[in-house]
Amino acid sequence: MEKQPVLLRVSDFVALTNQTLDYAYSSIEVEGEVASFKTNQGKYVFFDLKDADASVGCFMMLWQLRTPIEDGMKVIITATPKLTQWGKFSLTVRQIRPSGEGSMKKSFELLKAKLTKEGLFASERKRSLPPMPMRVAVISSMQAAGYVDFMKIVGDRWGGLHFLVANVQVQGAGAPDQIVQALRHFNEMQQPPEVIVIVRGGGSADDLSAFNDELLVREIAASRVPTLVGVGHEVDVSLADMAADVRAATPSNAAQLLVPDKKEVARSVHARVAKLVPHMTHQTTAYSLHIHRQLETAHLRTMRALEQKQSDVGALRRALAGVSPYAVLARGYAIIRGEISAGSVISIEQQTKTVKAEVIHVTEK
Numbered sequence: 001m002e003k004q005p006v007l008l009r010v011s012d013f014v015a016l017t018n019q020t021l022d023y024a025y026s027s028i029e030v031e032g033e034v035a036s037f038k039t040n041q042g043k044y045v046f047f048d049l050k051d052a053d054a055s056v057g058c059f060m061m062l063w064q065l066r067t068p069i070e071d072g073m074k075v076i077i078t079a080t081p082k083l084t085q086w087g088k089f090s091l092t093v094r095q096i097r098p099s100g101e102g103s104m105k106k107s108f109e110l111l112k113a114k115l116t117k118e119g120l121f122a123s124e125r126k127r128s129l130p131p132m133p134m135r136v137a138v139i140s141s142m143q144a145a146g147y148v149d150f151m152k153i154v155g156d157r158w159g160g161l162h163f164l165v166a167n168v169q170v171q172g173a174g175a176p177d178q179i180v181q182a183l184r185h186f187n188e189m190q191q192p193p194e195v196i197v198i199v200r201g202g203g204s205a206d207d208l209s210a211f212n213d214e215l216l217v218r219e220i221a222a223s224r225v226p227t228l229v230g231v232g233h234e235v236d237v238s239l240a241d242m243a244a245d246v247r248a249a250t251p252s253n254a255a256q257l258l259v260p261d262k263k264e265v266a267r268s269v270h271a272r273v274a275k276l277v278p279h280m281t282h283q284t285t286a287y288s289l290h291i292h293r294q295l296e297t298a299h300l301r302t303m304r305a306l307e308q309k310q311s312d313v314g315a316l317r318r319a320l321a322g323v324s325p326y327a328v329l330a331r332g333y334a335i336i337r338g339e340i341s342a343g344s345v346i347s348i349e350q351q352t353k354t355v356k357a358e359v360i361h362v363t364e365k
Helices: 010-024 101-118 145-157 175-187 214-222 239-243 251-258 262-322 325-330
Strands: 028-040 044-050 055-061 074-083 089-098 135-140 162-167 195-200 227-231 246-248 335-337 345-349 354-358
Touching: 010 074, 028 055, 055 074, 074 101, 089 101, 101 214, 101 239, 135 145, 135 175, 145 195, 145 251, 162 175, 175 195, 175 214, 195 251, 214 239, 227 239, 227 251, 246 251, 325 335
Parallel strands: 055 089, 135 162, 135 195, 195 227, 227 246
Antiparallel strands: 028 044, 028 074, 044 055, 074 089, 335 345, 345 354
């Protein structure tokens, strides 16, 4: 018996179709070439995804587009198929990433040019790392070889640091958002770290593409804490590297840039001390000789001043002796004390004796 068709309103048909699509294909990845790319009202993105045999319309919000694209680029989208109210089938895109070396390079250059124009990579905004940090935040995958190498080399070179570690994905679709959240967390701490280090070992261009994500690059550039980024091998340069305050060629190089080598510091200190001791000895000897000369000069001046004072005192003594009454008595004179009048008694002092006498007669001269 032939099954009777179901009579549906148009809106019910659209809703049923979308329900079926959502159940069967809630999330799909489709690879193709971008065509007819455009933005609308500064909020919406429209483009077609095509290959040699077919084409499908795509739609996404502009804020979700974190990797620049243009017509002719090969991309992989993560999307949900949907039938619109107007009966047009399209893919609602949640994420898009370049596919193939050529497209990834093109996307890289487009975003690099955009951010360079905004000044995100300008050298004048770069900050120096603290010379000997003690509180360091590390953003990496704790299972990755790059993280292990970084931590080992830091421990060997210096040690004693307090690490705050955010264990995140360092490749794949979720990696940029996880790194962004870790950056925000460390920047918003009441007692933030002295430096934030982001490390990831080598890999293919696709593996490292997370570090060319626009939102992540902007977050690194906006960090209030100085940043050190070491991603990939020495030949790999990501936009995250360019936005960081300091770029390290590898995770191992990041460890070398973060802390000094205690052995080198010890050798440097010993060398400086070895140079300093003779210099200090020479300086001490010269200063001691200078002080000795000053003391001799001061002693000589003091003796001369004392001799002069002694001479002055001798002269004063001689002057005083010359006017002393005792000197007059020694020359045969006498000192008379008392009233000089007839009948009075007077005292006559000579050098060796005193005489009491009565005045008999006084004659005026």
